[in-house]
Amino acid sequence: MNLMNQGIDSTRIAAYGRQTASILLWIFLFLQWSLVQAQSPNNSAAAAQVRRMLSEQQIDENVLRNKLKSKGIDIDQMSPQEIMLQQNIIEETVREIQQEQSLQKSTLSKSDSLAKAFDPFQRKEIRSVLSDSSSAQDPMAKDSLRLQDSLPPSPVYGHDFFRNKSLGDFQSAQALTAPESYVLGPGDKINVLIFGRSQADLNYQINPSGFIQPNQMPKIFLTGLSLKQAREMLENKFASYYVFGNGQFTVTLQASRSVTVNVFGEVQRAGSYRLSGFHSAWAALIAAGGPTTMGSVRNIQVVRGNTRKTLDVYAFLRNPSETFDFALQNNDIVYVPVADKQVVVTGAVRRPMVYELIKTDGVKELVEMAGGLSAEASRDWAQVIRKDLREMRVLDINLSDVLNNAQKIILQDGDSIQFKAIASDLRNYVKAQGAFYHNGSYDLQATPTVQKLLAKAVLHPQAKDDIAFILRRNNDRTQQVLVADLKAIAKGLQEDLPLKSEDEVWVYEQARYASEFAIEITGEVREPFRRLFPYQEGLGLAQALELAGGLKPEAAAKGYVLRTNPLTPKRTAYFEVQLRPVPAVFRLEAGDQLVVLNKDTFVSDRTVRIMGDVPNAGIYRFDPSLRIKDMISLAGGFNESANRGEIEIFRVDFPEGQPTVRTTFKVKLDTAWRAMDPEFALQPYDVVVVRKIPQYYLQEMVNLSGEVNKEGPYNLNRRNVFFSELLRLAGGITSDGDLNNTVIDRKTPIKGKVFFDGRLAVKHARQIKYDPILRPGDQITVPRRLNMVIIKTRNTNFSSAGTQDSIIVTFQGKLDAKEYIYRYGGGVREVDTTDVYYKVKRQNGFEEVSRKSRLGMRHPSVRPGDEISVILVPQRPKSKLDDKKVDWDKLSAKMITLLTTLALLRTYF
Known part of the structure; x- marks a missing residue:
């Protein structure tokens, strides 16, 4: 049952408005059972007032309900009389919530002051790694670790455990179960589970005073006790009130408290972090990104008041159980100082890196930190490179004495120690190559001669077993070739040849010599x-x-x-x-x-071809059996428009030793597609052409619409049909028809409009100059005659006086476009730098524009239905040549000189 959904009288809530939050809550809880029964109509308004008052006191309803349940009080299952008996506990619970909120505020304020005192960057924000209600199963927020993704790898051993989240993963795994050594404190939530004869599942939170308050039991002080100690004490306390046997009582950490930890010194992100109290100092270092390259991993300080603990990462890596020896409390300080001594390790060790040493560490301890010597490392000596104040020095140390504790070498900060490897060149061997079963390298001591090597490598049966070649490398990298007579050696007639290191013995197969x-x-x-x-x-x-x-x-x-x-x-x-x-x-x-x-190599690939008015023109291989009828059939017969009675043949002849001769002739066909000349036969490379019937056309239509007496489609009964003829077939135009603006919309062969004067076409019928010839698909439109003219007002003085785009006037007879503009459009809004042109657009779409002539500007005439507009064209800027005056004296002198020269040339030549 939700506390906020219980009915409560709004007037009674108002009466208690000035009382403390604890008294108000107690009265509210006391009345909730009875008022539910009453179902007051003011329930929603009263619940809203209660919710507002709780919000003003910053008391969360769910927190109050959970705290009451942890103390054994479940108001949903209690009568009003039972609620009255629990008045003291309810009021105490309200005060605990208020005290916890006050304590958290003061703790955060104190942490901020401490962070400012130690943080040279004056960071103001406390990074929250865990929320206050973090559970033990979520001990560390993933976002805090995600910050490390951008950090580069560190050459110092131990740093990458903070940067690559290795320790973070370890902490998360450990946090799944609280350790027995975990120390309880205010804010921790514990779960008490009893499953004996008495059954109970109880949750408690340690209050700021360090107590828990079980129902019908005295307070129990738990702060400072480990989880193991608290379990033993609670088992003894609860045994007086509950009945259970051995192993039927458990105490677990349900949710840990949150603490504020300050991380300073040589870390990637110094500042204050809020962590779960379950975490150790490792978690704080992970949240801060770990030490910087110069930060120490051997001398990290955990400061709590006057107490200091030293955290050694190398010691932790040797014994990870030490992680919980550094449990955190509120306001702890983790300080990472600068490393005192860092040494570079290179060479034949398992983990060559930079290591931090403390005062007691020597070379032997350094070898252990580096994972030990590698398999190829020399145990005899190592080399230290040391930088003194003035120069670099190289020191050789007896590694065997150091490892056997016969000598202790203390290194200095900045030293670089190199562990040498044993020479890796393989020398003490010989090779068998060629016709052997077992090619490869052999121990020289086990096979010191040619005969012993052959016995181990075993020759193939195909091998040339009478001779072997020994390739020997000299010290100057040249080669020496020795020849061994294998049969003589086998018979004892020749001494077996001794081998040397890196010799190669070659025995080839017999096929090499065949x-x-x-x-x-x-x-x-x-x-x-x-x-x-x-x-x-x-x-x-x-x-x-x-x-x-x-x-x-x-x-x-x-x-x-x-x-x-x-x-x-x-x-x-x-x-x-x-x-x-x-x-x-x-x-x-x-x-x-x-x-x-x-067998067709000597047969030429000769062809014949059929083209023209056939469905499938093609090329076919020639054969004497191929006839004209066969070719036409293979081509799909004739098209509808084909001339079936005659075909043309293009032939090429090859006279012996003469140039080729090309001829063309016609062949008559009968109805069965056979040649009427019985002597005719196809020859190689003939081309058969089927012609089309002259002037073969199907129905060709045009469409006439508009102001004519007979609209609709018309057939073109011959090739050249003129517009005037079509108009006559349509019965002429109506009384409203306008021949001047007749237009033809042509689809083929070129798409577009054909403009002409219909009156002249009728007057000069069948004259190509005036009367257009129609084409299939033409759309002829005779528009209706209009007695008005449209004037566009743009660039006119009329547009300056209003917003009208155009005006319409009646046709005024023989006036040109300019006269219409000045009479009805108020004239042109002229500009000095522009030329004025007048454009007339006919009703059929034809456009005409003013043009310049020797006598000045000529403006287009206007017809009924036309549209007039004004065009302003910027003037071309004048060049210097336009302004230059003509020197007539110089021009006359040049003309006289030219004429004189021409006269002399004519005289003498």
């Missing part, structure tokens, strides 16, 4: 091949064809053998051989190539 030549078959066989044969050996022709899978069906009856003697490769002989049947005695020799030809 002379091999190919027999090749190409062309029209199923599986062409090229195979190697020994010199002076061959293969029968029949067997060779069988080896190639036999002849293809398209293979010719003969082929050619190209014989090249391997000993004289620049000479080739040619033999023609029969392949059907195959001669039994013919043999292919090593070096021969058999070429099997296609």
